[in-house]
Amino acid sequence: MIAIGAAVWAGITNPVSAIMVSFGGTSVPGQGQFSSVPGAKTIDFESGAPTSGPVIYSAPGIGPTVVSGHISYVFSAPSDDYTKYLTVAPFGDGRGNNNVTISFAEQIDYFGMYLGSFDSYNSIAFYQDNVLLKLLSGNNDSVNTYVNFFAEQNESFNKVVLASSAPAFESDNHSYRVAEPVPEPTTLLGTLAFSVVVSSWRMKHKQQQKVLNSTVA
Numbered sequence: 001m002i003a004i005g006a007a008v009w010a011g012i013t014n015p016v017s018a019i020m021v022s023f024g025g026t027s028v029p030g031q032g033q034f035s036s037v038p039g040a041k042t043i044d045f046e047s048g049a050p051t052s053g054p055v056i057y058s059a060p061g062i063g064p065t066v067v068s069g070h071i072s073y074v075f076s077a078p079s080d081d082y083t084k085y086l087t088v089a090p091f092g093d094g095r096g097n098n099n100v101t102i103s104f105a106e107q108i109d110y111f112g113m114y115l116g117s118f119d120s121y122n123s124i125a126f127y128q129d130n131v132l133l134k135l136l137s138g139n140n141d142s143v144n145t146y147v148n149f150f151a152e153q154n155e156s157f158n159k160v161v162l163a164s165s166a167p168a169f170e171s172d173n174h175s176y177r178v179a180e181p182v183p184e185p186t187t188l189l190g191t192l193a194f195s196v197v198v199s200s201w202r203m204k205h206k207q208q209q210k211v212l213n214s215t216v217a
Helices: 185-216
Strands: 002-004 019-023 026-028 032-034 041-043 055-058 065-067 085-088 099-117 122-128 131-137 143-151 157-164 169-178
Touching: 019 131, 032 099, 032 143, 032 169, 085 099, 085 157, 122 143, 157 169
Parallel strands: none
Antiparallel strands: 002 019, 019 143, 026 032, 041 169, 055 099, 065 085, 085 169, 099 143, 099 157, 099 169, 122 131, 122 157
């Protein structure tokens, strides 16, 4: 994968909360590309967009729109993808919506998807609950490629919003990785204190053993 800083993408907000971007995945003939990130779980939309469980997709109106194939000026499948995929757009005919919210039951540190294109009227936002961490807008440079979004070390997020102001924002094979829990400072201090106590006890025990051995001798 080629690592690229998020600054390459337009419309970045709140640079304190960094999201690093890389491109590249694993191609599967007829199914597009999948994440190659270790530990990532994949949603391929073959059973639709999940509306319950550890990952929930929601959208106004009829809800998340999962389609297949191509309809001119409405939606188009990513390259070499003949399976079902998610499309986001205000089609005006009851089949679409202008945003899809993806909510995660656990904190995640990675999200990825196979993009048909990421146009200037598309955007992806990362949230911690209702707090916006990062907003990235399309720049027409990402076409038929797998895009990976990573939180920086010890950071995480639990909501992603895909939006588009025109047809369409097509993507497939979404993936995510649950973040490793970060130890609380008190836990770290407790562990350190315990280590100090154990080390002191071992040192004192060795000194006592030396005294005992010299007395016996």
